[in-house]
Amino acid sequence: MSKDFREIYFDKQLKLEGYYFEGVSQSFPNHFHDYYVIGFVEKGKRNLTCNTLEYEVNPGDFLLFNPFDSHGCTQVEALDLTYRAINVSIERMREIITTITGKEELVKFTKPILKLPKIDELFLLLHQLILENKDDLNREELLYFFIDALIAHAADIKIEEIAFSEASKENLLLAKSYLEKNFASTVSLEELSRRCHLNKYTLIRYFTKYFGVTPYQYLQTIRIKEAKELLSNGKELLSISLKVGFSDQSHFTRVFKSLIDITPKQYQGIFKQ
Secondary structure (H helix, E strand, O other), rough: OOOOEEEEEEEOOOOEEEEEEEOOOOOOOEEEOOOEEEEEEEOOEEEEEOOOOEEEEEOOOEEOOOOOEEEEEEEEOOOOOEEEEEEEEEEHHHHHHHHOOOOOOOOOOOOOEEEEOHHHHHHHHHHHHHOOOOOHHHHHHHOOOOOOOHHHHHHHOOOOOOOOOOOEEEEEHHHHHHHHHHHOOOOOOHHEEEEEEEEOOHHHHHHHHOOOOHHHHHHHHHHHHHHHHHHHHHHHHHHHHHHHOOOHHHHHHHHHHHHHHHHHHHHHHHHHH
């Protein structure tokens, strides 16, 4: 009998729970929660009952439970469950939806089970960062992008296009300038939003639209640009990673390779030839 693995983490910045179950065989009797559950099935099959209706759950399915939805499930064909999810309180969901739509309202998921192939990778990346407690700015951007996409595919409300003025474009330039001047520091979406006088969702949505990258991606690009200059001058790798705003050398190396396609050490070697 295989031993299951369970991990749970409360994200203080995003104000929600993330958890991961691997190799779980137990059944879950009918129950409900007073919060939203957004989950993704990686492995295993389940027979699900939700609000007296029956469903079959397969790998690649999103499970979407509203507060007080009664649900339970049983294992199928001895296939253990691997599953990751986030729990979002009613109040926290209201805050997120208000930021996205500009209206103080709650979302209601229309179906408890859906295939959403266009956004599953977005959710998996967000969830991994929650469990690892990494990349605060990236994590919060991903949360808003994911909930926005989830609303569009699975909820009972519509997001209207926000009017964006020339004055608002100037605010985006303020955000861009702030990132350029503060790349070596920890930059939060809260602070960036305050500095450019735009709400968080409007900021990340229109920054991405006008500059082609998210604020986090722009910040990382600036950091790598500065790091290349230091590498060409023979500076030590650890000191460079800290100087340009990375928390450790391994993170710096991963981001550098993802953007430049070689490691910092390989890039530095060019100037030693």
